[in-house]
Amino acid sequence: MRSQPDDVVAVQLLAILNDADAPEGDQLDAAMDLEDHSGAWFEQEIFKILRREQFASVLAQHCAESLAGIWAREGRIDRDFFPELRRTALDEVLGILGARAPHLIPAGTGED
Template sequence: MRSQPDDVVAVQLLAILNDADAPEGDQLDAAMDLEDHSGAWFEQEIFKILRREQFESVLAQHCAESLAGIWARQGRIDQGFFPELHGPALREVLGILGARAPHLIPAGTGEDWRSFLQQPGSHQGLLELACSLIYLRRLRTSF
């Protein structure tokens, strides 16, 4: 049996995300706050949510964004889980890592992502601005 982290807030956030009766707004807020926490058990729980959401939903996108923030902060990715990412969740992870820790993007994935950003109409500047604003918001609220 795995022990839960001592981080009570992290446990509460995951409880909201796993509560089928929780309001969608509460779940999205909880997903955005995941980045401020970490731990192996915690990441495994995020992986479960992403799989449950089939990497596609808005909730999955918010969870993926927070997961990428955790990885960027810790300077590593989960090599075992990363290949599972696809669809909107993968795009969120690549967007955050591309803006904050591009060296963590596995070889091959990065080139595909960079070529996507270089296509006309890719909104590269808007994506970079959004990632920067999210990062700054998180910094501001962490003090």
């Protein structure tokens, strides 16, 4: 069983994102604030949200932006999850990484 991170704010942000009754504005704000946090457990939770949102909603777009910001800051991507990205989420990740850390974009990505 994975343990939650010590980052209380990160846990609170994820709680808002997973609360079906949270106002959309609060969820979008929380998604934008994800970039300031890190951790394997945290990223796995973001992956779950992106999958749930089918990589296409406005919420997925904001989560993908933050995820790409985390990856750019940390100088790495999750090579197992990256191939799952598609639709709006992939566009956001490629845009952020292209601007901040183009060397992290896997070869052949987006060349269809």
